[in-house]
Amino acid sequence: MSPLKELQDTNYEDLPNLEPNFIDYRVNSASFRKPEKIGHFSSDLYKKNRTREMRFDESNLSYLDLPQSLDYLQLDLTEGYDRFKHINWANPSIDKLDEMLKWILKNRHLIESGNQAKPLDFDFITQRGVFTRIMCTPIVSDEWHIGFSKFKGTIYICPFFNDHDENESNFERLNMASYGGYRFEHYITKSKHQDTRMYDNNFSPTLHEYSALLKSKIHSMANRNGYHSLLYVAEIDCLEDKEQDSTRMENFVEIKTTSKINSHIQDENFHRYKSCKWWAQSKLVAIDRIICGYKENNLTTVTSIETLPFPNIRTEFIEK
DSSP, X not given: OOHHHHHHXXXXXXXXXXXXXXXXXXXXXXXXXXXXXXXXXXXXXXXXXXXXXXXXXXXXOEEEOXXXXXXXXXXXXTTTHHHHTTSOTTOOOSHHHHHHHHHHHHHGGGTBOSOSSSOBSOSEEEEHHHHHHHHHTTTOOOOOEEEEEEEXXXXXXEEEXXXXXXXXXXXXXXXXXXXXXXHHHHHHEEESSSSSBTTSSOOOSEEEEEEEEXXXXXXXTTXXXXXXXXXXXXXXXXXXXXXXXXXXXXXXXXXXXXXXXXXXXXXXXXXXIIHHHHHHHHHHHTOOEEEEEEEETTXXXXXXXXXXXXXXXXXXXXXX
């Protein structure tokens, strides 16, 4: 049985729980090596039937194409939602890990260790979202479930998600927010390999994703070998400029939206909950710029866009 299939068949409710004081992150600190991109692939995600098609190329690579004027913006994040609101836009998927394993099978010559007992030169293989959740745990106390499967010396980590109950009272809010995130990206990006403007009125429930394979290491005094080697996949939003080199992660930008901050409480909530996730996501892909759209009008319209530097963590929010 493959590692992914084994994880998919696992009931996460039966997995053991770690003690809350399993590790003191303030004492057992670790250093994280700057990630390096070693591969990529493109995926078309058909939201209507939740299927995906994968290609080992950069056909879905896009670049930033902001409106000519950023004054008096009115980017409607709900445009077209009535046609697609029956689709679950907020539902995550572990298919990206399956696509990563396909990439490994095709490109294993790039990551082989030469050791028959441990053929792949990595200790852990997973997707960025798993590490994001772990890194944010000391600050944001969200519940998460992950499974581990060791196969030929390498540990594969798989997240487990609960499908959103479409009868929940907050489903519509979550679904519209997720749709709005895709809509904003559609407004401000342009395909590098197709002569079409991404923000023309041609939005469809087929999403075109570009993913990067990254390697890194965590150095820790607690590990007798000195480090753990990591390989993970991350969806990447776009290049900052069409002509930039896509092999260098610093040439990419992250695209985010958030409510416009008009009060001290809103600022505190942003730094307590959202900036932590942005920090972890950016750190894991070595991207130091975020294109942020600020939402108003009951969070339905982006009225301003700002380029933000690499986010910082406010230490007063780290749980003691």
